[in-house]
Amino acid sequence: MTAVDFTSFVDRLASASGDTILPFFRTSLTVDNKKTGGFDPVTAADRAAEDAMRTLIRKNFPAHGILGEEYGSEHADAEYVWVLDPIDGTKSFISGMVAWGTLIGLMRFGEPVFGMMHQPFVRERFSGDGGAAGYRGPAGDRALHVRPCASLKDAVLFTTSPLLMQPADRAIFQRVENAVKLSRYGGDCYAYCMLAAGHIDLVIETEINPHDIVPLIPIIAGAGGIVTTWENGPAQGGGRIIAAGDKRVHAAALEILQA
Structure with a gap:
């Protein structure tokens, strides 16, 4: 089955x-x-x-x-x-x-x-x-299909709220935020679906529980996107999460998140 x-x-x-x-x-x-x-x-x-x-x-x-x-x-x-x-x-x-x-x-x-x-x-x-x-x-x-996005300078980034992040994670997130074309707050699960629909390029969050992300992983993957932790591991356990429509912008954001 x-x-x-x-x-x-x-x-x-x-x-x-x-x-x-x-x-x-x-x-x-x-x-x-x-x-x-x-x-x-x-x-x-x-x-x-x-x-x-x-x-x-x-x-x-x-x-x-x-x-x-x-x-x-x-x-x-x-x-x-x-x-x-x-x-x-x-x-x-x-x-x-x-x-x-x-x-x-x-x-x-x-x-x-x-x-x-x-x-x-x-x-x-x-x-x-x-x-x-x-x-x-x-x-x-x-x-649903994600859209191509080759670099952070062309990317639209979403997070529910930076205030939900621990101070150290918030500072790291802001470095990615400073590199993108547009950063917006809000959306919760809707932001991930807009990524799968090809309207935005990145979602970066922390303090995520499995029930927040597991149902969204097959949607994003099915649309051609990628979802991992900040450590580039499997996302279903939750934690610090990054979702991207294009592997190139995912890699560029990870480089900053892991620096």
Whole structure:
């Protein structure tokens, strides 16, 4: 059985989570803080959406494992493990902005094999299996392809916020930022999808969890891009992450990040 067999089921998960989340969006929400000494918001929408997806997975694939942001892991040693982030970009969500999405990933033997980012409010779905990636939404269904970018001076760079980085990492990031044509903040999972769609060239972040990045890896790889750690290692474990549409600009940015 390959990841392709799960495509229709991932659509079911996306629809179930979207139907659960949308009644909460742009309403008066109670927001809890998960982080002592900082602000990491979670809402009833996050919890309800992950619960809906977990229920479907348990019913249809009881032998599969699950790793989710809100409820942790179960059967993490299974051949197939679903990786869920019900609302990636909760800070945008509670602010009424649309730069958030539901992340659904599937790993087999520890390797990401399928991923989807679903934004139910604007009805967009970005998906990939590492070999190909596609978009479905108001702009019309189409294949996703990264764009060429030979050098940092031509690159558009995104990060969610430099304030999320430790001071030492922030200083390193700023050296890359100083070398690019344009640097913008915000986006969360949307920035990675815009990279896969060929609109931007680099995403550089830190403090990333597996549920933040695993579902996005097959989308970017399927569009022809590359995702690694700052150490140029596998990205599925999270940490300090760099995604690029062109291997040349990836190498140029890594040279600065590792200097």
